[in-house]
Amino acid sequence: MVPIRIIPRLEIKNGFLIKGINFEGLRILGDPSAFVKCYFDKGADEISYIDVVASLYGTNNLSKFITETVKNIFIPITVGGGIRDIKAIEKFLYSGADKVSINSAIVKNLSFLKKAVKRFGSSTINCSIESIKFENKYYVSTENGRNMTSLNPVDWFKRLQDFGAGEITISSINSEGLQNGFDLELYEKISKFTKIPIIAHGGAGNFKHVYDVIRSSNISGVSLSSLLHYDALNFIKSKTKQKKIGNYFFLKNFQKKKFNNNLVKLKKFLKRNKICVRL
Protein backbone atom coordinates (compact mmCIF):
# COMPACT_ATOMS: atom_id res chain seq x y z
CA MET A 1 0.00 0.00 0.00
CA VAL A 2 1.23 3.45 -0.93
CA PRO A 3 0.40 6.14 1.63
CA ILE A 4 -1.44 9.26 0.43
CA ARG A 5 0.74 12.33 0.89
CA ILE A 6 -0.69 15.17 2.96
CA ILE A 7 1.03 18.34 1.78
CA PRO A 8 0.58 21.70 3.52
CA ARG A 9 0.73 24.42 0.89
CA LEU A 10 2.21 27.76 1.83
CA GLU A 11 1.49 30.64 -0.48
CA ILE A 12 3.96 33.42 -0.03
CA LYS A 13 3.79 37.09 -0.91
CA ASN A 14 6.59 39.47 0.05
CA GLY A 15 7.91 36.90 2.53
CA PHE A 16 4.61 36.45 4.36
CA LEU A 17 2.35 33.46 4.42
CA ILE A 18 -0.93 34.54 2.90
CA LYS A 19 -4.19 32.86 2.05
CA GLY A 20 -6.36 33.82 -0.87
CA ILE A 21 -9.83 32.95 -1.98
CA ASN A 22 -10.09 31.88 -5.62
CA PHE A 23 -6.41 32.87 -5.81
CA GLU A 24 -7.37 36.47 -4.94
CA GLY A 25 -8.41 38.44 -1.85
CA LEU A 26 -5.20 37.72 0.02
CA ARG A 27 -5.03 37.82 3.80
CA ILE A 28 -1.81 37.73 5.77
CA LEU A 29 -1.31 34.82 8.18
CA GLY A 30 2.26 35.35 9.38
CA ASP A 31 5.83 34.11 9.23
CA PRO A 32 6.08 30.98 7.02
CA SER A 33 8.95 29.44 9.05
CA ALA A 34 6.73 29.00 12.09
CA PHE A 35 4.12 27.20 10.01
CA VAL A 36 6.66 24.94 8.32
CA LYS A 37 8.11 23.94 11.69
CA CYS A 38 4.63 23.24 13.04
CA TYR A 39 3.76 21.02 10.07
CA PHE A 40 7.08 19.17 10.22
CA ASP A 41 6.46 18.36 13.90
CA LYS A 42 2.93 17.19 13.19
CA GLY A 43 4.03 14.72 10.52
CA ALA A 44 3.41 16.47 7.19
CA ASP A 45 4.64 14.33 4.30
CA GLU A 46 5.94 17.26 2.29
CA ILE A 47 5.73 21.05 2.11
CA SER A 48 4.80 23.05 -0.91
CA TYR A 49 6.01 26.63 -1.04
CA ILE A 50 4.57 28.92 -3.70
CA ASP A 51 5.39 32.55 -4.42
CA VAL A 52 2.08 33.81 -5.72
CA VAL A 53 3.22 37.01 -7.35
CA ALA A 54 6.59 35.88 -8.70
CA SER A 55 5.29 34.80 -12.07
CA LEU A 56 3.27 37.95 -12.58
CA TYR A 57 6.12 40.31 -11.82
CA GLY A 58 8.81 38.12 -13.33
CA THR A 59 10.92 38.09 -10.19
CA ASN A 60 11.57 35.51 -7.59
CA ASN A 61 13.29 36.41 -4.38
CA LEU A 62 11.95 33.30 -2.73
CA SER A 63 15.30 31.52 -2.50
CA LYS A 64 16.57 33.44 0.51
CA PHE A 65 13.30 32.81 2.36
CA ILE A 66 13.48 29.11 1.59
CA THR A 67 16.95 28.81 3.02
CA GLU A 68 15.80 30.39 6.29
CA THR A 69 12.56 28.47 6.40
CA VAL A 70 13.72 24.93 5.74
CA LYS A 71 16.51 24.82 8.28
CA ASN A 72 16.24 21.48 10.08
CA ILE A 73 13.11 20.51 8.20
CA PHE A 74 13.73 16.94 7.01
CA ILE A 75 10.85 16.45 4.63
CA PRO A 76 10.64 17.26 0.93
CA ILE A 77 10.13 20.88 -0.08
CA THR A 78 8.58 21.79 -3.42
CA VAL A 79 9.06 25.37 -4.52
CA GLY A 80 7.11 27.17 -7.21
CA GLY A 81 6.39 30.58 -8.62
CA GLY A 82 8.06 32.37 -11.48
CA ILE A 83 10.51 29.62 -12.49
CA ARG A 84 11.37 30.13 -16.14
CA ASP A 85 14.88 28.81 -16.75
CA ILE A 86 17.31 26.05 -15.83
CA LYS A 87 19.40 28.47 -13.75
CA ALA A 88 16.40 29.23 -11.52
CA ILE A 89 15.84 25.52 -10.88
CA GLU A 90 19.50 25.06 -10.00
CA LYS A 91 19.32 28.03 -7.63
CA PHE A 92 16.30 26.67 -5.80
CA LEU A 93 17.80 23.20 -5.43
CA TYR A 94 20.86 24.90 -4.00
CA SER A 95 18.76 26.96 -1.57
CA GLY A 96 16.75 24.15 -0.02
CA ALA A 97 14.15 22.94 -2.52
CA ASP A 98 13.96 19.27 -3.46
CA LYS A 99 11.47 19.71 -6.27
CA VAL A 100 10.29 22.64 -8.31
CA SER A 101 6.78 23.37 -9.49
CA ILE A 102 6.30 25.08 -12.85
CA ASN A 103 3.22 26.28 -14.70
CA SER A 104 3.35 29.53 -16.69
CA ALA A 105 6.79 29.01 -18.26
CA ILE A 106 5.79 25.57 -19.57
CA VAL A 107 2.48 26.79 -20.96
CA LYS A 108 4.49 29.37 -22.88
CA ASN A 109 7.14 26.92 -23.99
CA LEU A 110 6.72 23.17 -23.62
CA SER A 111 10.32 22.45 -24.61
CA PHE A 112 11.42 23.99 -21.30
CA LEU A 113 9.85 20.99 -19.56
CA LYS A 114 11.82 18.59 -21.74
CA LYS A 115 15.06 20.43 -21.01
CA ALA A 116 14.44 20.47 -17.27
CA VAL A 117 13.61 16.77 -17.19
CA LYS A 118 16.73 15.89 -19.16
CA ARG A 119 18.89 17.71 -16.69
CA PHE A 120 17.24 17.14 -13.31
CA GLY A 121 15.25 13.96 -13.94
CA SER A 122 11.47 13.59 -13.96
CA SER A 123 11.10 13.19 -10.23
CA THR A 124 12.42 16.71 -9.54
CA ILE A 125 9.92 18.40 -11.85
CA ASN A 126 6.39 19.03 -10.65
CA CYS A 127 4.09 20.67 -13.19
CA SER A 128 1.18 22.67 -11.96
CA ILE A 129 -2.13 22.93 -13.78
CA GLU A 130 -4.43 25.75 -12.71
CA SER A 131 -7.85 24.82 -13.95
CA ILE A 132 -10.68 27.32 -14.35
CA LYS A 133 -14.25 26.25 -14.99
CA PHE A 134 -16.11 28.74 -17.12
CA GLU A 135 -19.58 28.19 -18.58
CA ASN A 136 -19.29 24.49 -17.73
CA LYS A 137 -16.00 24.02 -19.59
CA TYR A 138 -12.55 23.61 -18.10
CA TYR A 139 -9.58 25.76 -19.16
CA VAL A 140 -5.92 25.93 -18.17
CA SER A 141 -4.85 29.27 -16.70
CA THR A 142 -1.47 30.84 -15.96
CA GLU A 143 0.02 33.58 -13.77
CA ASN A 144 -1.78 32.21 -10.73
CA GLY A 145 -5.20 32.19 -12.33
CA ARG A 146 -4.96 35.59 -13.97
CA ASN A 147 -4.71 34.53 -17.62
CA MET A 148 -6.99 31.99 -19.19
CA THR A 149 -5.74 29.92 -22.13
CA SER A 150 -7.65 27.84 -24.67
CA LEU A 151 -6.02 24.63 -23.41
CA ASN A 152 -8.16 21.89 -21.92
CA PRO A 153 -6.77 20.51 -18.62
CA VAL A 154 -7.24 16.84 -19.59
CA ASP A 155 -5.39 17.22 -22.92
CA TRP A 156 -2.77 19.40 -21.27
CA PHE A 157 -2.26 16.82 -18.55
CA LYS A 158 -1.60 14.10 -21.16
CA ARG A 159 0.93 16.30 -22.94
CA LEU A 160 2.80 17.14 -19.74
CA GLN A 161 2.88 13.45 -18.87
CA ASP A 162 4.26 12.58 -22.33
CA PHE A 163 6.90 15.28 -22.03
CA GLY A 164 8.27 13.75 -18.84
CA ALA A 165 6.65 15.63 -15.96
CA GLY A 166 7.38 13.75 -12.74
CA GLU A 167 4.19 14.68 -10.96
CA ILE A 168 1.37 17.12 -11.51
CA THR A 169 -0.41 19.36 -9.05
CA ILE A 170 -3.90 20.19 -10.27
CA SER A 171 -5.53 23.24 -8.72
CA SER A 172 -9.11 24.18 -9.18
CA ILE A 173 -9.25 27.96 -9.13
CA ASN A 174 -13.05 27.93 -8.74
CA SER A 175 -12.87 25.87 -5.54
CA GLU A 176 -9.71 27.37 -4.07
CA GLY A 177 -10.10 28.95 -0.62
CA LEU A 178 -13.88 28.46 -0.46
CA GLN A 179 -13.64 25.28 1.61
CA ASN A 180 -16.67 23.76 -0.11
CA GLY A 181 -14.90 20.58 -1.21
CA PHE A 182 -12.74 19.52 -4.15
CA ASP A 183 -13.95 19.57 -7.74
CA LEU A 184 -14.36 15.79 -7.84
CA GLU A 185 -15.33 15.72 -11.50
CA LEU A 186 -12.03 17.36 -12.50
CA TYR A 187 -9.84 14.88 -10.61
CA GLU A 188 -11.85 11.91 -11.77
CA LYS A 189 -11.59 13.00 -15.41
CA ILE A 190 -7.84 13.60 -15.32
CA SER A 191 -6.66 10.79 -13.06
CA LYS A 192 -8.16 8.16 -15.36
CA PHE A 193 -5.23 8.77 -17.70
CA THR A 194 -2.46 8.99 -15.19
CA LYS A 195 0.77 7.02 -15.04
CA ILE A 196 2.39 9.57 -12.72
CA PRO A 197 1.47 10.96 -9.28
CA ILE A 198 -1.25 13.63 -9.11
CA ILE A 199 -1.66 16.09 -6.25
CA ALA A 200 -5.12 17.60 -5.77
CA HIS A 201 -5.38 21.19 -4.57
CA GLY A 202 -8.24 23.55 -3.92
CA GLY A 203 -11.38 23.36 -1.88
CA ALA A 204 -10.77 21.24 1.23
CA GLY A 205 -12.92 22.55 4.07
CA ASN A 206 -13.17 19.46 6.22
CA PHE A 207 -11.79 15.92 6.58
CA LYS A 208 -14.66 14.40 4.62
CA HIS A 209 -13.76 16.53 1.59
CA VAL A 210 -10.24 15.11 1.68
CA TYR A 211 -11.57 11.58 2.00
CA ASP A 212 -13.97 12.09 -0.92
CA VAL A 213 -11.31 13.21 -3.39
CA ILE A 214 -8.99 10.35 -2.42
CA ARG A 215 -11.77 7.79 -2.80
CA SER A 216 -13.22 9.07 -6.06
CA SER A 217 -10.02 9.46 -8.09
CA ASN A 218 -6.55 8.04 -8.56
CA ILE A 219 -4.53 10.75 -6.80
CA SER A 220 -1.31 10.38 -4.78
CA GLY A 221 -1.58 13.38 -2.50
CA VAL A 222 -3.60 16.36 -1.40
CA SER A 223 -2.33 19.87 -1.01
CA LEU A 224 -4.00 21.77 1.84
CA SER A 225 -3.86 25.33 3.06
CA SER A 226 -6.95 26.86 4.69
CA LEU A 227 -7.83 23.60 6.39
CA LEU A 228 -4.48 23.47 8.19
CA HIS A 229 -3.29 27.08 8.42
CA TYR A 230 -6.15 28.37 10.53
CA ASP A 231 -5.61 25.60 13.04
CA ALA A 232 -1.85 26.08 13.05
CA LEU A 233 -2.44 29.68 14.10
CA ASN A 234 -3.56 28.27 17.47
CA PHE A 235 -0.01 27.12 18.06
CA ILE A 236 1.92 29.90 16.47
CA LYS A 237 2.71 33.08 18.25
CA SER A 238 2.79 35.51 15.43
CA LYS A 239 6.17 37.11 15.17
CA THR A 240 5.01 39.04 12.16
CA LYS A 241 5.93 42.64 12.46
CA GLN A 242 2.93 44.77 11.73
CA LYS A 243 3.48 46.73 8.60
CA LYS A 244 1.22 49.24 6.97
CA ILE A 245 0.77 47.20 3.80
CA GLY A 246 -1.41 44.13 3.39
CA ASN A 247 -4.61 42.85 4.89
CA TYR A 248 -4.18 42.17 8.61
CA PHE A 249 -7.87 42.24 9.41
CA PHE A 250 -8.16 38.47 9.61
CA LEU A 251 -5.09 38.01 11.77
CA LYS A 252 -6.07 40.76 14.20
CA ASN A 253 -9.52 39.33 14.73
CA PHE A 254 -8.42 35.69 14.79
CA GLN A 255 -10.11 33.76 17.57
CA LYS A 256 -8.03 30.96 18.95
CA LYS A 257 -9.56 27.49 19.18
CA LYS A 258 -12.24 28.26 16.64
CA PHE A 259 -10.37 26.09 14.18
CA ASN A 260 -9.42 22.62 15.21
CA ASN A 261 -8.42 20.62 12.16
CA ASN A 262 -4.85 19.56 12.52
CA LEU A 263 -2.72 17.23 10.47
CA VAL A 264 -2.55 14.44 13.01
CA LYS A 265 -6.32 14.37 13.37
CA LEU A 266 -6.75 14.35 9.60
CA LYS A 267 -4.39 11.40 9.17
CA LYS A 268 -6.11 9.47 11.96
CA PHE A 269 -9.47 10.17 10.37
CA LEU A 270 -8.25 8.88 7.00
CA LYS A 271 -6.72 5.80 8.57
CA ARG A 272 -9.96 4.98 10.38
CA ASN A 273 -11.61 5.16 6.98
CA LYS A 274 -9.16 2.68 5.44
CA ILE A 275 -6.98 5.17 3.59
CA CYS A 276 -3.28 4.39 3.80
CA VAL A 277 -1.34 7.25 5.45
CA ARG A 278 2.04 7.62 7.11
CA LEU A 279 1.45 8.04 10.83
Next chain:
Amino acid sequence: MSDYKNLKIGIVNLKLNNIFSICQLFKYLNLKISIIDNYTNLKKFDLVVLPGDGTYKEGMKRLFKINLASEIISYSKIKEKKLLGICLGMQMLFDSSSEFGFYKGLGLVPGKVDKLSNKNSLVPNIGWRELNGVKKKLFSNFNKKFFYFSHSFYGIPKEKKIITSYICHDDKKICSSFVDNNIFGIQFHPEKSHMDGVKLIKKILDLKV
Protein backbone atom coordinates in the same frame (compact mmCIF):
# COMPACT_ATOMS: atom_id res chain seq x y z
CA MET B 1 29.68 8.41 23.33
CA SER B 2 30.41 8.19 19.69
CA ASP B 3 33.37 9.89 18.14
CA TYR B 4 31.88 10.54 14.74
CA LYS B 5 31.94 14.28 15.41
CA ASN B 6 35.57 14.38 14.30
CA LEU B 7 34.96 12.70 11.00
CA LYS B 8 35.71 14.60 7.83
CA ILE B 9 32.84 14.52 5.40
CA GLY B 10 33.01 15.38 1.72
CA ILE B 11 29.83 15.91 -0.27
CA VAL B 12 30.06 15.78 -4.05
CA ASN B 13 28.07 18.53 -5.76
CA LEU B 14 27.06 17.67 -9.31
CA LYS B 15 24.73 20.69 -9.49
CA LEU B 16 21.87 18.37 -10.26
CA ASN B 17 20.44 17.76 -6.87
CA ASN B 18 19.13 19.12 -3.61
CA ILE B 19 22.62 19.75 -2.27
CA PHE B 20 21.39 22.14 0.43
CA SER B 21 19.19 19.47 2.02
CA ILE B 22 22.01 16.93 2.16
CA CYS B 23 24.42 19.41 3.76
CA GLN B 24 21.79 20.46 6.24
CA LEU B 25 21.47 16.94 7.60
CA PHE B 26 25.19 16.68 8.33
CA LYS B 27 25.26 20.18 9.82
CA TYR B 28 22.38 19.18 12.09
CA LEU B 29 24.66 16.44 13.45
CA ASN B 30 27.33 19.11 14.11
CA LEU B 31 29.66 17.72 11.50
CA LYS B 32 32.13 19.66 9.45
CA ILE B 33 31.46 19.18 5.77
CA SER B 34 33.24 20.14 2.58
CA ILE B 35 31.36 20.58 -0.64
CA ILE B 36 33.28 19.06 -3.52
CA ASP B 37 32.52 20.72 -6.83
CA ASN B 38 35.93 20.37 -8.42
CA TYR B 39 38.69 17.81 -8.59
CA THR B 40 39.73 17.11 -5.01
CA ASN B 41 41.98 14.55 -3.41
CA LEU B 42 39.42 12.50 -1.50
CA LYS B 43 41.86 10.68 0.76
CA LYS B 44 41.53 13.36 3.45
CA PHE B 45 37.88 12.44 4.00
CA ASP B 46 36.46 9.66 6.16
CA LEU B 47 33.10 9.63 4.42
CA VAL B 48 32.39 10.74 0.87
CA VAL B 49 28.74 11.27 -0.02
CA LEU B 50 27.68 10.99 -3.64
CA PRO B 51 24.16 12.38 -3.67
CA GLY B 52 22.02 13.06 -6.65
CA ASP B 53 18.79 13.48 -8.33
CA GLY B 54 18.99 14.09 -12.02
CA THR B 55 19.73 11.82 -14.92
CA TYR B 56 22.41 9.14 -15.12
CA LYS B 57 23.99 10.55 -18.24
CA GLU B 58 24.30 14.06 -16.76
CA GLY B 59 25.55 12.69 -13.46
CA MET B 60 28.33 10.59 -15.00
CA LYS B 61 29.23 13.34 -17.46
CA ARG B 62 29.73 15.77 -14.60
CA LEU B 63 31.77 13.29 -12.57
CA PHE B 64 34.15 12.82 -15.50
CA LYS B 65 34.23 16.54 -16.27
CA ILE B 66 35.61 17.37 -12.83
CA ASN B 67 37.90 14.31 -12.95
CA LEU B 68 36.28 12.83 -9.93
CA ALA B 69 35.25 9.40 -11.28
CA SER B 70 38.65 7.74 -10.98
CA GLU B 71 39.30 9.57 -7.69
CA ILE B 72 36.11 8.09 -6.20
CA ILE B 73 37.09 4.64 -7.47
CA SER B 74 40.50 4.72 -5.82
CA TYR B 75 39.04 6.25 -2.64
CA SER B 76 36.56 3.38 -2.35
CA LYS B 77 39.41 0.84 -2.40
CA ILE B 78 40.69 2.16 0.92
CA LYS B 79 39.12 -0.27 3.37
CA GLU B 80 38.45 2.04 6.30
CA LYS B 81 36.95 4.87 4.23
CA LYS B 82 33.21 5.01 3.68
CA LEU B 83 31.44 5.86 0.46
CA LEU B 84 27.71 6.63 0.53
CA GLY B 85 25.62 6.88 -2.62
CA ILE B 86 22.15 8.39 -2.34
CA CYS B 87 19.48 8.00 -5.03
CA LEU B 88 21.20 8.70 -8.38
CA GLY B 89 24.48 8.59 -6.45
CA MET B 90 23.68 5.03 -5.43
CA GLN B 91 22.79 4.08 -8.99
CA MET B 92 26.08 5.48 -10.29
CA LEU B 93 27.98 2.97 -8.11
CA PHE B 94 26.77 0.14 -10.37
CA ASP B 95 28.20 -0.98 -13.72
CA SER B 96 25.69 0.62 -16.04
CA SER B 97 22.24 2.15 -16.56
CA SER B 98 19.62 2.02 -19.29
CA GLU B 99 18.33 5.55 -18.52
CA PHE B 100 17.80 7.39 -21.87
CA GLY B 101 20.24 5.00 -23.61
CA PHE B 102 23.07 2.91 -22.23
CA TYR B 103 25.58 4.51 -19.89
CA LYS B 104 28.51 3.16 -17.96
CA GLY B 105 28.62 3.78 -14.24
CA LEU B 106 31.49 3.73 -11.76
CA GLY B 107 31.44 -0.07 -11.65
CA LEU B 108 32.17 -0.28 -7.92
CA VAL B 109 29.29 -2.63 -7.22
CA PRO B 110 28.40 -5.38 -9.72
CA GLY B 111 24.91 -4.77 -11.07
CA LYS B 112 22.86 -2.53 -13.30
CA VAL B 113 20.20 0.16 -13.22
CA ASP B 114 16.83 -0.28 -14.89
CA LYS B 115 13.58 1.64 -15.30
CA LEU B 116 10.76 0.95 -12.85
CA SER B 117 7.83 -0.82 -14.48
CA ASN B 118 4.46 0.94 -14.48
CA LYS B 119 1.95 -1.82 -14.83
CA ASN B 120 0.02 -1.12 -11.63
CA SER B 121 2.28 1.43 -9.97
CA LEU B 122 2.98 5.03 -10.86
CA VAL B 123 6.39 6.11 -12.16
CA PRO B 124 8.24 8.14 -10.93
CA ASN B 125 7.90 6.47 -7.57
CA ILE B 126 7.46 9.56 -5.40
CA GLY B 127 6.47 9.41 -1.75
CA TRP B 128 6.94 7.50 1.48
CA ARG B 129 7.46 3.76 1.33
CA GLU B 130 7.89 1.14 3.99
CA LEU B 131 11.20 -0.69 4.17
CA ASN B 132 10.84 -4.45 4.18
CA GLY B 133 13.04 -7.43 4.88
CA VAL B 134 15.76 -5.39 6.50
CA LYS B 135 19.06 -7.13 7.08
CA LYS B 136 22.22 -6.22 8.96
CA LYS B 137 22.53 -4.30 12.19
CA LEU B 138 22.70 -1.00 10.40
CA PHE B 139 19.13 -1.20 9.16
CA SER B 140 17.55 -3.46 11.78
CA ASN B 141 15.71 -0.60 13.54
CA PHE B 142 14.06 0.50 10.37
CA ASN B 143 11.93 -2.46 9.40
CA LYS B 144 8.43 -1.26 8.37
CA LYS B 145 9.53 2.35 8.81
CA PHE B 146 8.65 4.92 6.18
CA PHE B 147 11.33 6.63 4.09
CA TYR B 148 10.97 9.13 1.28
CA PHE B 149 11.59 7.95 -2.29
CA SER B 150 11.74 9.93 -5.51
CA HIS B 151 13.00 7.98 -8.53
CA SER B 152 12.13 6.40 -11.88
CA PHE B 153 15.08 3.99 -12.04
CA TYR B 154 16.41 1.46 -9.56
CA GLY B 155 19.58 -0.51 -8.97
CA ILE B 156 19.76 -4.29 -9.26
CA PRO B 157 22.81 -5.66 -7.43
CA LYS B 158 24.21 -8.86 -8.90
CA GLU B 159 25.02 -10.19 -5.44
CA LYS B 160 21.67 -10.46 -3.70
CA LYS B 161 23.33 -10.91 -0.33
CA ILE B 162 24.44 -7.27 -0.17
CA ILE B 163 20.79 -6.05 -0.25
CA THR B 164 19.76 -4.74 3.17
CA SER B 165 16.15 -3.68 2.48
CA TYR B 166 13.54 -3.64 -0.25
CA ILE B 167 10.27 -1.95 -1.15
CA CYS B 168 7.40 -3.37 -3.18
CA HIS B 169 6.68 -1.85 -6.57
CA ASP B 170 4.37 -3.47 -9.15
CA ASP B 171 4.37 -6.65 -7.02
CA LYS B 172 8.16 -6.83 -7.35
CA LYS B 173 10.79 -6.42 -4.69
CA ILE B 174 12.97 -3.42 -5.45
CA CYS B 175 16.33 -3.04 -3.71
CA SER B 176 16.11 0.10 -1.53
CA SER B 177 19.52 -0.17 0.15
CA PHE B 178 22.69 -2.21 0.14
CA VAL B 179 25.91 -2.47 2.09
CA ASP B 180 28.97 -3.82 0.31
CA ASN B 181 31.85 -3.65 2.81
CA ASN B 182 32.65 0.08 2.98
CA ILE B 183 30.23 1.08 0.23
CA PHE B 184 26.69 2.09 1.18
CA GLY B 185 23.89 2.59 -1.32
CA ILE B 186 20.54 4.11 -0.46
CA GLN B 187 17.78 4.59 -3.02
CA PHE B 188 15.61 6.72 -0.73
CA HIS B 189 16.43 10.17 0.65
CA PRO B 190 17.61 10.04 4.27
CA GLU B 191 17.82 13.84 4.26
CA LYS B 192 14.08 13.98 3.56
CA SER B 193 12.82 11.10 5.69
CA HIS B 194 12.03 12.93 8.93
CA MET B 195 14.02 11.85 12.00
CA ASP B 196 14.46 8.23 10.86
CA GLY B 197 16.67 9.49 8.05
CA VAL B 198 18.82 11.38 10.54
CA LYS B 199 19.09 8.27 12.72
CA LEU B 200 20.17 6.15 9.75
CA ILE B 201 22.95 8.55 8.80
CA LYS B 202 24.13 8.56 12.41
CA LYS B 203 24.34 4.76 12.32
CA ILE B 204 26.38 4.83 9.12
CA LEU B 205 28.76 7.32 10.73
CA ASP B 206 29.09 5.19 13.85
CA LEU B 207 29.71 1.94 12.02
CA LYS B 208 33.21 0.51 11.98
CA VAL B 209 34.10 -0.81 8.54
